Amino acid sequence: MSDDRLIVALDVPNVVQGLELAQRMGDAVSFYKIGLGMLTGGGLALANELKGEMGKKIFLDMKFFDIGATVEAAVRGVARYDLDFLTVHGDPQVVRAAAEGKAGTGLKILAVTVLTSLDRADLDANMIVAGDIHAITIERAARALEAGADGVIASPQEAAAIRALPQAAGKLIVTPGVRPAGAALGDQKRVATPFQAISDGANHIVVGRPIWQAKDPAAAARAVIAELP
Numbered sequence: 001m002s003d004d005r006l007i008v009a010l011d012v013p014n015v016v017q018g019l020e021l022a023q024r025m026g027d028a029v030s031f032y033k034i035g036l037g038m039l040t041g042g043g044l045a046l047a048n049e050l051k052g053e054m055g056k057k058i059f060l061d062m063k064f065f066d067i068g069a070t071v072e073a074a075v076r077g078v079a080r081y082d083l084d085f086l087t088v089h090g091d092p093q094v095v096r097a098a099a100e101g102k103a104g105t106g107l108k109i110l111a112v113t114v115l116t117s118l119d120r121a122d123l124d125a126n127m128i129v130a131g132d133i134h135a136i137t138i139e140r141a142a143r144a145l146e147a148g149a150d151g152v153i154a155s156p157q158e159a160a161a162i163r164a165l166p167q168a169a170g171k172l173i174v175t176p177g178v179r180p181a182g183a184a185l186g187d188q189k190r191v192a193t194p195f196q197a198i199s200d201g202a203n204h205i206v207v208g209r210p211i212w213q214a215k216d217p218a219a220a221a222r223a224v225i226a227e228l229p
Contacts, residue, residue, distance in 0.1 A: 004031050004057065005228055007032065015042030018041075018043075018046045029221050036062060059174075059206075068093055076101040082105075085110050088111060090143070094111075108172060112153045137158045151172025159197055173204075175206065178194055178206060179192075
């Protein structure tokens with residue numbers, strides 16, 4: 001059986017490969033993430049097919065960041081597709097615009113706090129404010145939630161602290177950077193196991209390569225679900 005708490009990232013180049021993977025995983029997976037890497041390879045078409053034809057839930061990971069009017073218009077366009085989650089960068093003005101764009105629909109806006117592939121050295125190179133990356137992530141989460149986000153994207157290492165925020169009551173925490181025990185880290189730097197992420201307050205975990213690169217992706221997905229508390 002599937003479990004909506006697991007979101008499988010279809011980080012493959014095109015709709016053909018994405019659809020083939022979804023068919024191989026069958027009933028083992030009910031929630032998929034489609035990101036920028038597939039945008040020019042038919043990502044929206046795949047999202048519509050998985051949602052409309054196969055009854056799956058869809059997380060569209062676009063990480064919108066632009067002036068308010070542009071973000072609002074882009075989100076309004078996405079909201080027409082009846083998808084489930086959409087990411088924007090967690091800057092309060094971006095979140096407010098996204099909230100306006102999705103108004104009256106069931107689309108959930110998730111604010112990106114600090115990418116799970118970044119560490120303090122990366123923030124320094126990007127001229128981001130000095131300080132502990134953990135504290136910065138939690139503060140960005142609080143501000144995004146106050147601005148109207150339905151939830152946040154954060155590493156599992158921040159999940160417990162974000163869940164403890166008063167602003168997080170009733171909100172979603174979605175954690176990429178989740179790796180089953182023994183899996184390669186890839187480009188992720190701030191990671192945890194599926195069990196730890198959910199135990200610390202995440203509503204959903206996002207797992208990509210450890211599942212879709214497996215010989216049997218359906219079995220790999222079931223193994224991750226088996227780890228969940």
